[in-house]
Amino acid sequence: MATFNELVFSGVQPTGNLHLGNYLGAIKRFVTMQDTHECIYCVVDMHAITMPQDPKDLHRQIREVTAAFLAAGIDPTRHIVFNQSQVPQHAELAWVFNCVARLGWLNRMTQFKDKAGKDRENASVGLYAYPDLMAADILVYRATHVPVGEDQKQHLELTRDIAQKFNNDWSASIAEHGFGDAFFPLTEPMIAGPATRVMSLRDGAKKMSKSDPSDYSRINLTDDADTIAQKIRKAKTDAEPLPSEVEGLKARPEADNLVAIYAALTDVTPADVLRDHAGSQFSGFKSALVDVAVAKLAPIADDMRRLMADPGHIDAVLADGSARARVLAAETMNAVKDILGFVRAR
Ligand code: TRP
DSSP states (O other): OOOOOOEEEEEEOOOSOOBHHHIIIIIHHHHHHTTTSEEEEEEOHHHHTTSOOOHHHHHHHHHHHHHHHHHHTOOTTTSEEEEGGGOTHHHHHHHHHHTTSOHHHHHTOHHHHHHHTTOGGGSOHHHHHHHHHHHHHHHTTTOSEEEEOGGGHHHHHHHHHHHHHHHHHTHHHHHHTTOTTOSSOOOEEEEOOGGGOOBOSSOTTSBOOTTOSOGGGOOBTTOOHHHHHHHHHHSOOOSSOOOSSGGGGTTOHHHHHHHHHHHHHHTSOHHHHHHHHTTOOHHHHHHHHHHHHHHHHHHHHHHHHHHHTOHHHHHHHHHHHHHHHHHHHHHHHHHHHHHHTOOOOO
C-alpha cells in the first residue's frame, strides 16, 4: 500500500462576513494544526463565483479572510496561505475530475440541492461541479487530512471516491510511472463535531449564519469589544439557572449554545464549564462569557483592522503563498498528465 506524508489542507470561501462559527469551527482549528502538521490554507475565490458576487465585495473579502487567518495566528511563512485563483492547477485538475466523477455522484450532493433551490435548471454548471473543484483543491497537494465542518462531510466522501476511482482506472499507468499502487491518498476528514457547531444567539435551533438578517444573531470576527458585549447580553436565554450536568442542557438549546461557546473559547469541555458555573443565573454567566469572548476575539478584530489598513502586505502574503503552492501543484499536475498519457514539454 502506498504511503503519503501527512499534509493538512483546508479552504474558506470569501463570501460574507466571518463570524464566531467560522472561527471556532474552522480557523481556530487551523491554528492548532500548525504545531503538528504541514498546513496549506486556501481562500477559495473560485468557489465563491459559483454564486453571484459583486467584484468589489469579493476583492475585499478575499483580503478579509486572509487577514482573519493571520490575525488568528496562522503563520504564512512556516505554512502556506494563498488564494485559489492564483494557482491554475486547481482548475486544471478539476477538469480531469469532471471526467472521473459520475453524474450520479454529483446528483446526490445535498449542498447543491440546497443552494440551487427549486429552480435547478437555472443553477450554474459551476455550482453543480463545485465538489469536483473541492476535490482538486485537496488532491492537487495530495493532502491527507482536511479539517472541515459537519456540512462538508459529503464533499469529503466524494473526494475519496474520486481519488479511489482515479487510482483504479489508471492503476497500470500509475504503476508504470513509478507511483506504486495509488497516486492519490484517500483523504481523512477531520470533522469538528457538534461541540464546535455554533448556533444563532437569537435562536438556539438555527446555525449561526452570515445570511441571518439580524446582526444580533451572530458575533462577527470584526466586531469590537462593545459590540461583542452587547450581543452576548442580548442573547436569548431561558429563565432557569445553569444545571450542574451536561444532560441538563438537552432541552435548552440557547443555554447549551452559550455554554458550548464558553467551552470552545477557553479550550475546556462543557462539563468543565458547568462545574464552575452550576447554579449561576444568566446575568452572571453572560458577564463571564463577555469577559472571555472579548479577551479572545477583540485582539483578533483589532489585528484584522490593522492588517486591512495595509492591503499591500496582505497581497504580498498571498502572492508568496501562491508561488510556493504552484510549485507543489505543478508537480502533481505533471504526474497526472503523464499518467493520463498527455504529451507535455520537458
Ligand atoms: N466547501 C468548503 C466550504 O464551503 C470550502 C472549501 C473549498 C474547502 N475547497 C475546500 C474546504 C477544500 C476544505 C478543503 O466550507
